[in-house]
Amino acid sequence: xxxxxxxDDPVLADGLAVGLRLNGYTVDAVETCADAIAAIAxxxxxxxxLDLMLPDGSGLDLLADVRQAGNRxxxxxxxxxxxxxxxxxxxxxxxx
Numbered sequence: 001x002x003x004x005x006x007x008d009d010p011v012l013a014d015g016l017a018v019g020l021r022l023n024g025y026t027v028d029a030v031e032t033c034a035d036a037i038a039a040i041a042x043x044x045x046x047x048x049x050l051d052l053m054l055p056d057g058s059g060l061d062l063l064a065d066v067r068q069a070g071n072r073x074x075x076x077x078x079x080x081x082x083x084x085x086x087x088x089x090x091x092x093x094x095x096x
Contacts, residue, residue, distance in 0.1 A: 001024075002028070002045050003049060004039055006036045006048065006062070007051045008054050013029045016029075032056045033062045036062060040066060044073075046073070047073065048075045048076070050062070050078065053079065063075060063077075
């Protein structure tokens with residue numbers, strides 16, 4: 001199984017990648033929306049782990065673009081946002 005990790009925190013990205021590799025997964029890790037778009041265009045993934053706050057854009061916007069392009073790869077989203085208002089805002093953004 002091939003997994004794409006999109007995470008700009010190098011410690012967290014490395015921890016995820018190492019843990020997944022130790023469990024037999026093939027992992028590519030990128031830090032930006034631009035790199036994620038290039039990685040997704042270059043090959044198929046079985047799953048994506050996506051940070052919502054990236055240095056060059058929103059993970060939700062990236063996901064919307066990926067879905068609009070017809071890609072239905074399962075996505076697990078990560079976020080440091082924990083306020084109720086943040087979760088409501090994010091839920092509303094998904095409905096667009």
